[in-house]
Amino acid sequence: MAETASQGQGATLFSPYKMGKFNLSHRVVLAPMTRCRALNRIPQPALAEYYAQRSTPGGFLISEGTMVSPTAQGFPHVPGIYTEEQVEAWKQVVDAVHAKGSIIFCQLWHVGRASHQIYQPGGASPISSTSKPISGRWRILLPDGSYGAYPEPRALNAYEIPEVVEHYCQAAINAIRAGFDGIEIHGAHGYLIDQFLKDGINDRTDEYGGSVANRCKFLIQVVQAVAKAIGAEHVAVRISPAIDHLDAMDSDPLSLGLGVVDRLNKLQKDLGSKLTYLHVTQPRYTAYGQTESGRPGSEEEEAHLMKTLRKAYQGTFMCSGGFTRELGMEAVAQGDADLVSYGRLFISNPDLVIRFKTNASLNKYNRKTFYTQHPVIGYTDYPFLSNPLSRL
Numbered sequence: 001m002a003e004t005a006s007q008g009q010g011a012t013l014f015s016p017y018k019m020g021k022f023n024l025s026h027r028v029v030l031a032p033m034t035r036c037r038a039l040n041r042i043p044q045p046a047l048a049e050y051y052a053q054r055s056t057p058g059g060f061l062i063s064e065g066t067m068v069s070p071t072a073q074g075f076p077h078v079p080g081i082y083t084e085e086q087v088e089a090w091k092q093v094v095d096a097v098h099a100k101g102s103i104i105f106c107q108l109w110h111v112g113r114a115s116h117q118i119y120q121p122g123g124a125s126p127i128s129s130t131s132k133p134i135s136g137r138w139r140i141l142l143p144d145g146s147y148g149a150y151p152e153p154r155a156l157n158a159y160e161i162p163e164v165v166e167h168y169c170q171a172a173i174n175a176i177r178a179g180f181d182g183i184e185i186h187g188a189h190g191y192l193i194d195q196f197l198k199d200g201i202n203d204r205t206d207e208y209g210g211s212v213a214n215r216c217k218f219l220i221q222v223v224q225a226v227a228k229a230i231g232a233e234h235v236a237v238r239i240s241p242a243i244d245h246l247d248a249m250d251s252d253p254l255s256l257g258l259g260v261v262d263r264l265n266k267l268q269k270d271l272g273s274k275l276t277y278l279h280v281t282q283p284r285y286t287a288y289g290q291t292e293s294g295r296p297g298s299e300e301e302e303a304h305l306m307k308t309l310r311k312a313y314q315g316t317f318m319c320s321g322g323f324t325r326e327l328g329m330e331a332v333a334q335g336d337a338d339l340v341s342y343g344r345l346f347i348s349n350p351d352l353v354i355r356f357k358t359n360a361s362l363n364k365y366n367r368k369t370f371y372t373q374h375p376v377i378g379y380t381d382y383p384f385l386s387n388p389l390s391r392l
């Protein structure tokens with residue numbers, strides 16, 4: 001919760017915030033977003049331009065989901081951080097962001113069963129907590145731009161899990177070597193870690209399945225290992241207990257969310273250091289591309305879930321999902337969040353922070369170019385405010 005006057009009562013999106021060791025000048029965060037412009041899994045110069053456009057002095061950016069290993073891919077042309085070439089390429093992106101005075105974390109991602117043989121080394125089956133495929137309600141974007149069915153995954157054996165944890169760990173070390181200020185572990189939106197967390201997916205009978213404690217085990221092992229490798233103050237976690245994207249349903253999202261929070265609190269105590277933040281996506285976010293993917297819950301239920309997790313978590317709390325300028329202002333003013341991450345509005349408004357500050361009008365985003373590969377169109381060609389005075 002709040003630590004200083006500027007962090008609590010009376011705060012706005014434009015109040016400074018001390019996020020662990022990082023001094024932020026405002027609370028409008030770039031949400032992690034897959035944009036499919038990293039040709040052959042390597043960050044390109046276009047990424048440096050895109051992230052630099054969205055940087056502000058004392059601002060905070062989270063990178064797109066970045067593959068921790070060759071089996072982690074589930075979209076075309078997403079970047080990895082497991083080879084030297086990728087690390088070198090990321091350095092250019094991070095340097096461009098730092099030159100503009102922003103702080104940037106790398107989001108570490110493994111899609112688990114949300115993949116396809118076409119993305120897997122040797123055409124193998126994707127790995128998961130389960131051997132149940134994602135239902136026909138969802139389709140996977142293939143490299144040629146068409147959509148296909150998700151295939152049957154292979155459930156990981158318990159003895160294979162430490163190796164996957166090690167991949168997160170090495171990726172985190174690589175991210176720091178590339179110059180990132182920290183990493184965010186993607187435990188949300190139906191991807192690998194969420195496939196362990198949710199009881200609608202995880203059907204294991206070993207120590208990684210069943211109780212909330214068992215389902216949290218993989219996430220906590222990843223957090224523990226990564227925190228040991230790069231320091232807890234450089235590690236953040238993202239979860240989405242109430243979002244059923246890619247069939248990631250849980251019968252009791254609140255208990256699951258609190259289960260994760262309790263374990264993170266305990267881990268922080270054991271480590272004697274806080275994580276950088278906890279990032280929670282709320283169901284108001286109706287997914288990109290589809291019109292509906294949020295759990296059909298009432299606004300009150302959603303608000304209750306977010307407030308409860310916020311109160312329970314002992315550290316910086318970031319929320320995401322369907323926030324406008326007004327909703328973000330409200331969340332910060334009421335103490336419901338320390339930071340707010342913005343996705344779609346940041347795609348189409350590279351200068352979103354200044355636009356929010358001056359209450360200027362916003363460019364509309366074009367969904368059709370969210371996941372295309374052109375290095376400029378729909379990526380770095382959204383206009384800035386034309387009046388330079390309003391950029392002050």
Ligand SMILES: Cc1cc2nc3c(=O)[nH]c(=O)nc-3n(C[C@H](O)[C@H](O)[C@H](O)COP(=O)(O)O)c2cc1C
Pocket residue numbers: 031032033034035064065107186188189238281285288320321322323341342343344345370371
């Ligand atoms: C094109 C696109 C790609 C996204 N990719 C990711 C991702 O890689 N990792 C992630 O955690 N969330 C991802 N998200 C979710 C966003 O981080 C964010 O939570 C979501 O867009 C809701 O915020 P908004 O309503 O401000 O857009 C993506 C969203 C969009 C629109």
